[in-house]
Amino acid sequence: MKNVHPLLIFVLALGVFGIITTEMGIIGVLPEVTQQFRITAAQAGWLVSIFALVVAVSGPFLTLLASGINRKTILLSAVLLFALSNTVYAFAESFETMLIFRILPALAHPVFFSVALVAAAELVPREQSGKAVTKVFAGITVGFAFGVPLTSYLAKSVSLEAAFLFAAAVSLIAFAGILFGLPSMPAREKRTYGQQLGILRKPQLWLHIAAVTLIFAAMFSVYSYFAEYLGQVAHMSGAWISAMLMVFGIVMIFGNFLFGGLLQKSATRTIAAFPLLYAVMYVLVYCLGTSPLSMAVLAAVWGAVHSGGLIVSQTWLMEEAKEAPEFGNSLFVSFSNLGITVGAAVGGWFLTLWGVHQLVWSGVLFALLAFVSILAKLVRGKSQQSILRGGTITEKH
Incomplete structure (x- = not known):
């Protein structure tokens, strides 16, 4: 083809x-x-x-x-x-x-x-x-x-x-x-349900799933209240908020291709760095977002980073679900929706208890947890490789 x-x-x-x-x-x-x-x-x-x-x-x-x-x-x-x-x-x-x-x-x-x-x-x-x-x-x-x-x-x-x-x-x-x-694209080899469900037995996959859920929670714990944040913290008018929503969405298009290119160059580094990048962006929004002009610039950056979460998360999960790609992608869709639900709920809780300005810390929390889960997977992967190399050396002796 x-x-x-x-x-x-x-x-x-x-x-x-x-x-x-x-x-x-x-x-x-x-x-x-x-x-x-x-x-x-x-x-x-x-x-x-x-x-x-x-x-x-x-x-x-x-x-x-x-x-x-x-x-x-x-x-x-x-x-x-x-x-x-x-x-x-x-x-x-x-x-x-x-x-x-x-x-x-x-x-x-x-x-x-x-x-x-x-x-x-x-x-x-x-x-x-x-x-x-x-x-x-x-x-x-x-x-x-x-x-x-x-x-x-x-x-x-x-x-x-x-x-x-x-x-x-x-x-x-x-x-x-x-x-x-x-x-016509018939299934080349019909995988049994057991073979596809078998990927769920991999502990590494669940670390990937946890990271995807947490990344989406980080994204939507704050984005779900985007308009309210712009209005109450940046003191933007309704017309400005509408314009920022449009800018956010348009920049997402460019961010999608930016992160796609970064993943092509180095998937592991891009995936590991993403939640930290999001956390830094949220800190900037917290510190500088009270100014309408600064918030307008940050909204564009926010849109670019936000779009990266989609393709970064999907790439990360599919790395561990290659044996059943359609099933793996469906896991991505399901757990990303779970992350949206959890993130919006926790973000609303932060907003109710501490006010709109403190909302970003819910995003920072989820972003750092996502980084920890990614780091745990990378460390686990390296330790398993070391064990395998050690076993190979022993066999040779």
Whole structure:
């Protein structure tokens, strides 16, 4: 598959963009949803939380069940379900219907994401696989940068139906691209469920999982309250906060490729340094973030570093899950969602007890814990290599 057209990787990224727009875009249209269905904000919030919960719980198991199916079939089915769900949102006459169709695409989310990353890596020569995965990951950052704000804009300026139909159209375009561009990709060797679940017996994998969970907790313990921090600490107006959210998302696109390049040069150093970099950035935000001008600059840096957490975490986890790549990617999706949930909860706790300005210390705490878990894995790996070398020397004697 060395002659794959570059647009095919773009199509996979577009599918990821559609997923993020569907998952996160709902956040920007919750006020319109509450008005349309005459429900409370707390009730509307279930549209967000139910999605994340379903992804976290079901991801590995559904990916495991789909592991023997042709990857093209899986990708087509997933994006079609996302298109269908968004169309239902646009014309739903009850909140319950909308809630049900939040559950269905959440089931497809981790499966599509896991398979798309593996497919991207297999569609290009081995030496280009890292770049291909980075490009697919760009669909996430572009979704945050443009998909979420555009969905909100359409809901407010045109209609709620237009916002959901936009997301449906994106998924349908991805469907057409996959249908006509992607070659058939049957599972080369059907791994048994036992073989795939076998990676869970590796102690090293759980250190990787812990690091991924903690990295995402570090990222979202503070980012979940980004707008509130800018308003109360940096004293920015609503217009400035909106602009900073857009800047944050746009810079994430460039940060994604920056960290992708660093991982290509030295994956171990980049992964080990990342949580420390995040901790330093949070300290700078704490010390300098009271000035609107300084915070504007730091928000751009923050966006670049934040985007790195996605690809750094995925690379770190897949290093220990090579025997079952789709299942490994589903573990990444599930535990990153767990990290988001834990991080947002602990960040809210810090905010309630000590105020918005002290919020960043929850991020610093999680970042340092992530570094410790990465360091523990690296030390364990070196000690095992030493034991193996010692055993080889003994055998020779």
